[in-house]
Amino acid sequence: MSESFDFDLLTLGAGSAGVAASRRAAAHGAKVGIVEASRVGGTCVIRGCVPKKLLMYAAQYGDALREAAEYGWDLAGAAPRFEMARWAARKAAEIDRLEGAYRQWLAHAGVTLIEGRAQVVGPHTVQVGPRTLRARRLLIATGATPVRDSIPGIAACPTSDELLDLHELPSDATVIGAGYIALEFASILARLGVRVRLVHRADLPLRGFDQDLRQRVATALDQAGIERLAGQGVKAVHGEPGRWVVELADGRRLAARYVLNATGRRPNTAGLGLETLGIVLRANGAVPVDERLQTSATEVYAIGDVTDRLNLTPVAIAQGRALADALFGPTHRFPDLSMVATAVFTLPPVGTIGLTEDAMRQRRRPYRVYEADFRPMRHAFFGGAERCYMSNPGRSYGRL
Numbered sequence: 001m002s003e004s005f006d007f008d009l010l011t012l013g014a015g016s017a018g019v020a021a022s023r024r025a026a027a028h029g030a031k032v033g034i035v036e037a038s039r040v041g042g043t044c045v046i047r048g049c050v051p052k053k054l055l056m057y058a059a060q061y062g063d064a065l066r067e068a069a070e071y072g073w074d075l076a077g078a079a080p081r082f083e084m085a086r087w088a089a090r091k092a093a094e095i096d097r098l099e100g101a102y103r104q105w106l107a108h109a110g111v112t113l114i115e116g117r118a119q120v121v122g123p124h125t126v127q128v129g130p131r132t133l134r135a136r137r138l139l140i141a142t143g144a145t146p147v148r149d150s151i152p153g154i155a156a157c158p159t160s161d162e163l164l165d166l167h168e169l170p171s172d173a174t175v176i177g178a179g180y181i182a183l184e185f186a187s188i189l190a191r192l193g194v195r196v197r198l199v200h201r202a203d204l205p206l207r208g209f210d211q212d213l214r215q216r217v218a219t220a221l222d223q224a225g226i227e228r229l230a231g232q233g234v235k236a237v238h239g240e241p242g243r244w245v246v247e248l249a250d251g252r253r254l255a256a257r258y259v260l261n262a263t264g265r266r267p268n269t270a271g272l273g274l275e276t277l278g279i280v281l282r283a284n285g286a287v288p289v290d291e292r293l294q295t296s297a298t299e300v301y302a303i304g305d306v307t308d309r310l311n312l313t314p315v316a317i318a319q320g321r322a323l324a325d326a327l328f329g330p331t332h333r334f335p336d337l338s339m340v341a342t343a344v345f346t347l348p349p350v351g352t353i354g355l356t357e358d359a360m361r362q363r364r365r366p367y368r369v370y371e372a373d374f375r376p377m378r379h380a381f382f383g384g385a386e387r388c389y390m391s392n393p394g395r396s397y398g399r400l
């Protein structure tokens with residue numbers, strides 16, 4: 001390492017991607033620093049997958065309690081009631097524990113943690129508060145953040161970040177969006193007793209997913225008692241916490257105590273200073289990278305949500321480890337993003353991998369869809385409506 005560098009690798013952002021890359025690089029003997037502006041662990045651990053799954057488990061207990069009586073449990077006398085404040089206290093303790101574990105992992109790996117907001121100020125050079133840090137290689141892993149300007153007035157509404165910090169549930173909620181975050185929270189809130197309305201522009205939620213799945217997810221949301229306003233744009237949101245009015249494109253005005261802005265996420269590159277390196281960002285702020293995760297600037301790499309390719313934790317981690325191996329270790333293999341399994345934690349949940357039927361059709365080759373749709377034994381037992389669906393749009397075996 002040249003004398004003028006503080007680090008072989010300086011990672012900006014200690015989320016799933018940055019922590020994975022930094023630990024692996026340090027394990028290969030590199031001198032690594034990592035800068036974090038907020039809490040160590042990033043979106044997944046602090047305000048994403050982990051707290052969301054913990055809230056989903058809470059919702060599943062509600063289902064289990066309701067079903068238990070059907071299975072012979074005598075719950076008379078018990079008056080189960082979900083108390084968000086109790087969940088919130090436990091959740092906060094668990095997130096503290098996990099953040100502590102992430103900090104320890106970094107320390108044990110010999111990675112130097114620098115707390116503060118990073119700004120790239122020139123080649124190999126990053127400013128964090130009063131400190132100027134120089135590194136041979138820079139790794140941009142600053143993740144993404146909820147879009148707060150998608151609709152006039154929506155900036156004042158909570159996003160998933162704020163929802164996961166609630167101490168009390170609202171009596172009703174209007175969820176705006178049709179991606180997995182919108183559906184998961186709509187599904188969870190409905191199970192926890194909130195009256196949920198879901199407003200989305202397309203006919204079906206989950207754009208990009210297989211049509212059969214989209215249809216069945218929509219049915220499951222309807223069965224959960226969620227009022228779904230499909231094919232509806234939102235023109236504006238007015239009001240204040242507890243007293244919102246959602247103005248639809250067709251002119252209707254809907255009152256809501258709580259409005260969840262689930263209209264998308266945007267890469268965290270505003271004010272990061274990447275233009276000083278000549279990097280031209282995409283329109284939504286994403287950092288373009290090649291198949292080796294290199295940006296257009298030499299010795300500057302980007303991984304995870306900030307590249308806006310497949311915004312999932314396992315992808316971020318796999319990219320981080322692969323990049324560290326390629327830069328400091330013996331292997332040069334990068335993750336193939338064409339076959340990544342995805343889950344949507346609605347209730348029931350969805351899991352999918354590979355091509356959709358639409359994509360198969362566009363290939364103009366014969367194909368068959370193998371599918372099974374049935375009511376699982378667990379629900380059939382008490383006449384429940386929940387169904388299980390499996391399908392595999394696959395290559396055709398034999399003649400069609």
Ligand code: FAD
Nearest residue numbers: 013015016017037042043044048118143304305311312313
């Ligand atoms: P992040 O985890 O966002 O980390 C980036 C870090 O950079 C942050 O800690 C941030 O504070 C820091 N940072 C930003 N700017 C700066 C700066 N200038 N200086 C220093 N630090 C900075 N994925 C799944 O695979 N499964 C799920 O079930 C799932 N559920 C999700 C649920 C929700 C509600 C959300 C919001 C996301 C979910 N995701 C899920 C997506 C997953 O969280 C992300 O794909 C993953 O966290 C991306 O990791 P990352 O390291 O790229 O970014």
